[in-house]
Amino acid sequence: MLVGAAALLLGGGGLAAVATTALAGNSGPEPAAGHSHTITATTISCPDVGERLREVPRSAQLQVSKGLSSLDRQVHDAYHKMMEGSGSTVLVRLKQQRQKTIGTMVTAIAKNAKRPSYLLKMSGCTTKPVDEAAGSGGYDSTKTTKNGWYQNQPQPQPQDQNQSQDPGQNQGQVPGQNQGQNGGQQGQPGGPSPDDFIDITTVQPNAGTPPFAAPQGNGASTGTFTTECGRNEDGHFNSDNVIVTPGVSNGAHHTHDYVGNKATDAFANDQKLAQSDTTCTNGDQSTHYWPVLRKLDGNAEQKPGAAQDANVGTTLTPATVTLTFRGSQAGQVRAMPRFLRIITGDAKAFTNGTKNANASWSCTGFEDRQLKDKYPLCPSGSQVVRTFAFQNCWDGRDIDSANHRDHVTFSDQNGNCPNGFTAIPQLVQRITYDVPQGNSFAVDSFPEQLHKPVTDHGDFINVMPDNLMSKAVNCINSGQECK
Known part of the structure; x- marks a missing residue:
């Protein structure tokens, strides 16, 4: 359960470190005796409202545009507050903001189209460990052909x-740091991490033409x-x-x-x-x-x-x-x-x-x-x-x-x-x-x-x-x- 957050400013990496305990339901600031206390770097994951839109009448287009931009700004602000150590209240406040914004979008769409009530269920956000692959299921190579990564390519x-x-590179480096060509740290708030890079010469040919x-x-x-x-x-x-x-x-x-x-x-x-x-x-x-x-x-x-x-x-x-x-x-x-x-x-x-x-x-x-x-x-x-x-x-x-x-x-x-x-x-x-x-x-x-x-x-x-x-x-x- 989420019990606290603090910023880890690792060479400018800026990841939120979320303290967790193995005891379900423990709401106190300290773990119960006999249970471990772990630190996990996390980011914020929210349902993508724009991806779920199916009909936006012309009369609602500007309101929807403003709403989508506001949702992105809200996540931006919540992410940085979490980095600064605001704790679990960040997600509560974010949900409240998103509920209001999504409600405004739904109302605008409903004036000249079917009311997309399903969007109202997309206000809640969660945290996501930054060391996970993209998506809860991780990398799925079968997606590449289905979505046409390269037409007619393996x-x-x-x-x-x-x-x-x-x-021989990046050994012993703290996640979130970036090594420059002279070995000095070069930071970028929020990433990338060393694990996001790979020597191309170690990659096996995989794309044919x-x-x-x-x-x-x-x-x-x-x-x-x-x-x-x-x-x-x-x-x-x-x-x-x-x-x-x-x-x-x-x-x-x-x-x-x-x-x-x-x-x-x-x-x-x-x-x-x-x-x-x-x-x-x-x-x-x-x-x-x-x-x-x-x-x-x-x-x-x-x-x-x-x-x-x-x-x-x-x-x-x-x-x-x-x-x-x-x-x-x-x-x-x-x-x-x-x-x-x-x-x-x-x-x-x-x-x-x-x-x-x-x-x-x-x-x-x-x-x-x-x-x-x-x-x-x-x-x-x-x-x-x-x-x-x-x-x-x-x-x-x-x-x-x-x-x-x-x-x-x-x-x-x-x-x-x-x-x-x-x-x-x-x-x-x-x-x-x-x-x-x-x-x-x-x-x-x-x-x-x-x-x-x-x-x-x-x-x-x-x-x-x-x-x-x-x-x-x-x-x-x-x-x-x-x-």
Whole structure:
């Protein structure tokens, strides 16, 4: 039973240490005689209200956006209070706040849609040991194919936990510390931990052909269409999320890196996106964004999405960004509708579980070795690689859905879409970085997600002019490689 909490500031790791006893029902501050007293580092795990949304009428969209952002802020504040030693009252107060916010969202939705009363049962939160794998069931490699981690690729296998440290590195290190390239501690509040990194050279090949390769074989649409949009040299950053929380500043509570459409922020509607300039060389006005990667150098920029939301470190500019659309193993693809929105991966996968996790980490020269729940430690001269292979089946009707997932899905390994869905070009975002040697980098995250690599995710809004989308589809279906 939870009886107290204190902050463990381990090299800036900032994990909450929760005291527990083996005696059920013991509510006193001290364990009963003969019972052990243990310390477990924990984070906060709350039901994901946004994932459970099924219908949000236009009249309720802004209220729901504000509600989702408020829920994230409440968890953020509760997490830090728990770190400061506020004890078990943190979860009681958090539940009260969530009940009020969720109730407001439910009322707004119910004015023009069926009342989602089931959301009211999602106010309670729990603690989660930080040394557990993502989700209560831990890592499940069978999820990778079901959710299209790499279309038509062998499943990446879970890594042996005995391999979770680079041999000869990080030995005797306290969890929560990060070693810099000179052996000094480099901290980032809330993680990552040394166990989140693995030497890529110790990983067995598990992915066959790199995940950005086009499908091959009889009947496959084997062409590709690549759009060049730069590396965000202009410094387009914000902590908004125009897909999940439109109309709300700092709706993501972490910083996003953008290429493509120059107008993208929380307030960019379809009309604004269609009128915007773009960084893409072919006139593609689409929006591409993902959480920034930070160098863990202690740089605490005091603004939303950065240090104010527990994201500390200097933002790394990608070395390369490649945006490729590829075909289907089963046959031809059809055009995406303009303003189609797709999210791949899950920013809360550490507490939600890996059902929707779809981020991939590797190193240049080692891309037949793909990681889902580890950051790669790359050899000198090799770059860190992030890859997002997006959903490639569309329901043929909707450009978005209430939870931003139901309108798109993945094909099976043979390229077949589920009933009611049709194949569309599959976007693959591939981003590389030059990072310092060692456990020196982490992706931005919600603070309670502890900067775990499994929480990485990519976002896309298709704003290609119709003639450019037609060109892309023709190239893919005819087996050409076009730009």
